[in-house]
Amino acid sequence: MSHGLYLYGIFPAPGPQDCSLEGLDKQPVQTQVIDGFAFLCSEAQQERYLASRRNLLGHEKVLEQAMQAGYHTVLPLQFGLIVESWDTVTKQLTKPHGFRLEQLFAKLDGQREVGIKLFWEQDRELQTLLDENQTLRQQRDSLEGKNLRMDEVVSIGQAIERAMEARKQDIIEAFRAALNPFATELVENDTLTESMIYNAAYLIPWDAEPAFSQQVELLDQQFEQRLKIRYNNLTAPYNFAQFDRVE
Template sequence: MGTGLYLYGIFPTPGPQQLEAQGLDKQPVHTHVLDGFTFLYSEAQQERYLASRRNLLDHEKVLEQAMHTGHRTLLPLQFGLIVEDWRTVTEQLTATQGPKLEQLFQKLDGRREVGVKIFWDAEAEVQALLAQDEQLRSERDRLEGKSLSMDEVIRIGQAIEQAVEARKQSIIQVFRSTLNPLASSALENDPLTEAMIYNAAYLIAWDDEAAFSEKVEALDLQFEGRLRIRYNNFTAPYNFAQLAN
């Protein structure tokens, strides 16, 4: 027996009439029109869903299937949202946030989210820096000696760290200046790993993805294998579907 309604996302009406999709716990996915919005949901089989890889993928797959069927304007809801009944949705969301939901639909209409993550080899960057900067290299070589004070060791270490940071920022600036003009909105998130130096999401016109992809490929060539770029050309627009307070 279900324990409530598991919500995946919201469409402007009419939204999809039916979807051949399975949601969490292999439950059939349905749509429900409420207060001028179309909700994507399935019957919740648990009181709370763990954010396991499988559950997260099942959630994402439902959203992507809906978008692939042509219903591109979609407000994805965060994983794990279970409500008791539709009256709860009215009270907690549509009655209070209706105008903001409409504004978000206008922002997302005809657009899609893509993502770019950049990784580098920090040690290789340090070596390349020292090969190019003779003064810094000689400073670093002084660290091999035994007579340096702690202040000198710290100063040389900071000089190398600042130079590496400058290399990183120069790479990031190239990506910003190349890709940001193609997007109606861009959002930079925190890097997820030590090797990741940039993590950005872009909201672009749906039909501009091929041109955007070409720019990403050109950047990959420009840096000649120095970077590893992960490009996601199709995802539900989580980064641009946040309700403002």
């Protein structure tokens, strides 16, 4: 039983053709053109889709496969969007916001989003810091087995924290210096875990990705012992397909 239409993303008309994409619940994905915009959709088999890893990846896979098939310009819709009819889409999206959708298409034309997440092992980094900075190590060691005043304990802790922050910023600045020149636009997002020290999305020209990737490889070699780099070289442009980021 269908519960309406599940929407994945919007492309410039006529949109993806003959891609044979499989959507959520293994439903065939279709292209529907409404008011000059091509929507990728499938029949919704549930009233509401849980944001499980499987469903989120299924949603993302539809868009990525369309992009890999050559339909590079896409406005991804947020996960879980189900509409009862195309009238709803016309009334709530294409008619009131058509001009802004066109602006986003223009901005994203010939561009792609890539993403970098940096992780370090905090304990190992701290040990390296203390190995390299004998003054801090001596101050830290002086904590052991002594009755220090609280302000002394706090002072040493803050000194170590500042030194760790400086190490982190040095790494981040190295990545900015190497990668930011490629970016038409850049979004630095919040770090999601304690071990993650940087989380950035870049909008770059489509054909600049090999050179960007090469820079990531060089950075990986430079920081080989200190960092894990998660590089996503193809993703729907969620960070840049937003109304509030239209100039």
